[in-house]
Amino acid sequence: xxxxSSVEIRKVNKHHGQxxxxxxxxxxxLPGKVTCLIGPSGSGKSTLLRCINFLDEYESxxxxxxxxxxxxxxxxxxxxxxRTLREIRRSIGMVFQQFNLWPHMTALGxxxxxxxxxxxxxxxxxxxxxxxxxxxxxxxxxxASHPSRLSGGQQQRVAIxxxxxxxxxxxxxDEPTSALDPELVGEVLNVMKTLATEGMTMxxxxxxxxxAAHVADQVAxxxxxxxxxxxxxxxILHNPQDSRIKAxxxxxxxxxxx
Amino acid sequence: MFSVATFLSSFEPLFWxxxxxxxxxxxxxxxxxxxxxxxxxxxxxxxxxxxxxxxLWVSFLRGVPLLVQLLLFYYLLPVIGIDxxxxxxxxVTVGICASAYxxxxxxxxxxxxxxxxxxxxxxxxxAPRDIWTRxxxxxxxxxxxxxxxxxxxxxxKASSLVSVVGIxxxxxxxxxxxATTFRxxxxxxxxxxxxLLINLFLAALGRYLEHRLAV
Ligand SMILES: Nc1ncnc2c1ncn2[C@@H]1O[C@H](COP(=O)(O)OP(=O)(O)OP(=O)(O)O)[C@@H](O)[C@H]1O
Ligand SMILES: [Mg+2]
Numbered sequence: 146x147x148x149x150s151s152v153e154i155r156k157v158n159k160h161h162g163q164x165x166x167x168x169x170x171x172x173x174x175l176p177g178k179v180t181c182l183i184g185p186s187g188s189g190k191s192t193l194l195r196c197i198n199f200l201d202e203y204e205s206x207x208x209x210x211x212x213x214x215x216x217x218x219x220x221x222x223x224x225x226x227x228r229t230l231r232e233i234r235r236s237i238g239m240v241f242q243q244f245n246l247w248p249h250m251t252a253l254g255x256x257x258x259x260x261x262x263x264x265x266x267x268x269x270x271x272x273x274x275x276x277x278x279x280x281x282x283x284x285x286x287x288x289a290s291h292p293s294r295l296s297g298g299q300q301q302r303v304a305i306x307x308x309x310x311x312x313x314x315x316x317x318x319d320e321p322t323s324a325l326d327p328e329l330v331g332e333v334l335n336v337m338k339t340l341a342t343e344g345m346t347m348x349x350x351x352x353x354x355x356x357a358a359h360v361a362d363q364v365a366x367x368x369x370x371x372x373x374x375x376x377x378x379x380x381i382l383h384n385p386q387d388s389r390i391k392a393x394x395x396x397x398x399x400x401x402x403x
Numbered sequence: 404m405f406s407v408a409t410f411l412s413s414f415e416p417l418f419w420x421x422x423x424x425x426x427x428x429x430x431x432x433x434x435x436x437x438x439x440x441x442x443x444x445x446x447x448x449x450x451x452x453x454x455x456x457x458x459l460w461v462s463f464l465r466g467v468p469l470l471v472q473l474l475l476f477y478y479l480l481p482v483i484g485i486d487x488x489x490x491x492x493x494x495v496t497v498g499i500c501a502s503a504y505x506x507x508x509x510x511x512x513x514x515x516x517x518x519x520x521x522x523x524x525x526x527x528x529x530a531p532r533d534i535w536t537r538x539x540x541x542x543x544x545x546x547x548x549x550x551x552x553x554x555x556x557x558x559x560k561a562s563s564l565v566s567v568v569g570i571x572x573x574x575x576x577x578x579x580x581x582a583t584t585f586r587x588x589x590x591x592x593x594x595x596x597x598x599l600l601i602n603l604f605l606a607a608l609g610r611y612l613e614h615r616l617a618v
Contacts, residue, residue, distance in 0.1 A: 198526055231528040239526040245519035249542050259527040262537065304523070311527055 149176040149346045150211050150236065150315040152197060157206035159192055166192045167203065168370040174315075177344040181357040181378070184367035185393055190350040193367070194317050197348065198237045199230060210237070210315065235263060238308030242320040244300040246292040252279060252303045253288040256310045264311065278310035279303070282336050298329030305336055316340065318349040354397065358382050366390050409586045413577075413593035420576030421597050427493050427572065428559045432505075434498025435558075439505035446510050457506070464503035470564045472496050477568045493565040501558055508550045512543040545616040552609030556602045573597060 152174035159167040166189045174180050182190045195201035197208060199216040207220050215233055218225055246255050256275035260266045266274070279288055282302035292300050301321055308316060318337065322330040334356055341347060341360050351357060357364050358378050365375040368389050374381060385391050446457035464472070476496045480487060487495075516539060524534045563574035571579070577594040581587040 200522055200526060227530070231530060234526060234528040237526070239523070241519055241523060243517070243519050245517070245523035247520055247523075247538055247542075249545070258524075258537065259529065262530075262533045263528045307523075308527065 148314050149344055151176045151346065152315065152348070153207070153209045153212075154193075154197075155207045155209075157193070157196060157203045157208060159189075159196060159201060159203045161192070166370050167196065169206070170367075170370075170372045172365055172372055172375060174346060174348055175362070176346050178362040179341045179347045179349065179360055180375075181361040181364045182348065182350045182367060183352070183354070183357060183364060183381075183393075184373075188367040189370045190367055191319050193372075194239075194319050194348060194350055197315075197317055198234050198239060200239075231263070235311060236314045238305075238311060238313035238316040240301070240304050240308060240316065240318045240321045242323050244292070244297070244304045244324070246300055246303055246307075248292050251289050251291055252284060252295065252306075255292070255303055256307045259307065259311050274310050275306070278306040281309065282306045283332070296329060297325045298332045301325065301333045302336060305333070309340075313345075315346045315348070318347065318351070320350050320352065322351070322353060352397075354382060366393070368393070406586060406589055409584060410589040410593055413580060413584075413586075413590045414597070416580060417573060417576055417590075417593055417597055420571055421573045421601070423490075423565075423570055423572040424559060424562050424574075425601065427490070427497055427562045427565055427570070428555065430494045431497030431562070432501050432555050432558055434494065435501030435505050438498060438502035439509060442502055442506035443509045443513070446506060447513065461503045461507060464500050465507075469497070469500050469561055470567060472500055473564060473568055489565075489568045489570055493562075493568055493570055497558060497562065497565070501554065504554050505551065508547050508554065509543060512547040512550075513539060515546060516542055541616075545613065548609055548613050548616070552606060555605055555609075559601055559605070560598065 152172075154170055154172040154174075157167055157170045158165070170189075170193060172180075172193075182193065184190055192201050196203045197210070197215070199208075202216060205221065208215050210233060213233065214220065214225075216225055216230065217223065247258070250258065253272065253275050256278055257268070257271040260271035260274055261268060264271075276285070276288065279285060282305055284299060284302055284306065287295060287299060287303075292303065295303065301324075305321075321337070322333050325333065330353070334353065337347070337349070337356070338360055349356070349361070361378045363375055364378045364381040366373045366381055366385075366387070366389070373389055374385075374387050381390060382394070385394065442457050442460055445453040446461070448454055448457075467475075473493065473496050477489070477492050480492060520538055521534055524538050529537075562572055566572055566575035573594055577590050581590040584590060
């Protein structure tokens with residue numbers, strides 16, 4: 146994909162109140178590659194993801210998207226003006242566990258909203274692009290439906306279309322299938338696989354180890370706010386060296402065997 | 404004996420007085436809505452002194468009875484050299500008092516929205532102004548409608564208190580009418596019918612608005 150973004154994360158620290166949620170995290174996310182973040186609950190995966198588009202404000206260290214620092218004017222410097230921050234966010238898509246659609250708008254309205262308000266497109270052009278995006282996720286027949294009338298899988302695909310329509314160069318996914326019934330997980334993962342093969346840069350927090358094993362280019366394991374290890378999926382998922390990863394995978398396999 | 408004729412003839416003078424009841428309630432709530440918007444904005448502000456002011460405003464106005472507020476305001480204004488008609492003083496007091504309740508209704512409605520909706524809007528780069536006008540307020544307003552109608556109905560009934568500053572609204576007029584006709588039952592029944600009519604109309608208006616805003 147032309148213009149897929151890269152992300153450099155250097156020595157990033159973040160507190161939630163007293164709680165040290167990210168400790169000197171380093172990670173390189175390469176353009177057009179899929180990075181999966183795994184780790185136990187509370188290890189800081191969502192926090193790290195939300196720092197990448199500055200929804201969560203990291204306190205020290207640097208996060209650079211295509212070389213541009215996000216959130217601050219310079220490392221350790223003053224906060225970036227809101228307008229500049231919004232400009233950077235335009236090209237970063239984010240998909241949430243709870244979909245976070247706007248319930249008072251139709252599927253089409255959810256997708257056109259950003260195109261009209263953020264990109265400033267005229268309504269007809271916004272609707273044309275929104276229809277395209279909804280078709281891409283297989284929802285051409287649900288455009289006029291409100292979110293409450295859609296299944297979880299359909300809602301999540303609308304949420305993906307909403308970010309895709311903005312033509313992002315980087316997509317962040319926070320457990321996009323965790324709130325879905327098992328039979329609906331596949332339809333969302335399929336859309337994500339398509340994006341991956343098209344060369345979108347993706348960062349995916351997930352508990353779907355199958356997705357991590359088959360689609361990811363690299364897997365990063367986090368625990369207690371630290372990025373313990375990052376490597377190709379096979380090294381992390383099948384031949385982990387670190388005892389913490391072994392313990393995590395053991396509980397994962399126990400929970401998923403029957 | 405219940406006199407149907409007296410009952411029916413009570414309506415006309417009472418309707419006239421009911422106009423004050425309606426005027427004070429409707430203008431009062433209109434003023435209340437405007438002030439409440441400011442108070443609510445202050446209560447949700449990132450700037451702590453604004454939040455303290457809003458909390459002070461709300462707790463004072465909810466903690467002191469409307470009757471006392473009316474008297475306070477009515478006697479306070481001349482002291483500080485402001486001379487306004489009783490009607491204006493009544494509307495302003497009712498509006499100020501309503502603002503405390505309405506701002507809390509709105510604050511509650513806004514806080515009830517899932518925070519993820521704002522996160523999603525922020526993430527695609529929407530500006531705060533658009534997030535408020537397009538995402539938060541339309542939903543919060545709809546969510547708050549039943550409570551707003553409730554508040555308006557309470558106000559219509561509470562407006563009888565403004566008689567203490569000499570305004571002849573519906574309740575006060577009924578008392579006068581009952582005293583002159585010696586027919587309290589017929590007169591108060593007529594008054595009850597008028598209050599009921601007003602409030603049924605307001606409730607219907609509220610439901611209509613809710614329906615119009617339905618998704
Ligand atoms: N807004 C917040 N305020 C206070 N503490 C928070 C906040 N967000 C997260 N935390 C805490 O920070 C830690 C890391 O949270 P985070 O959501 O990043 O974990 P996670 O790895 O995504 O976990 P999960 O798999 O359960 O989603 C947790 O202990 C959490 O309780
Ligand atoms: Mg999480």
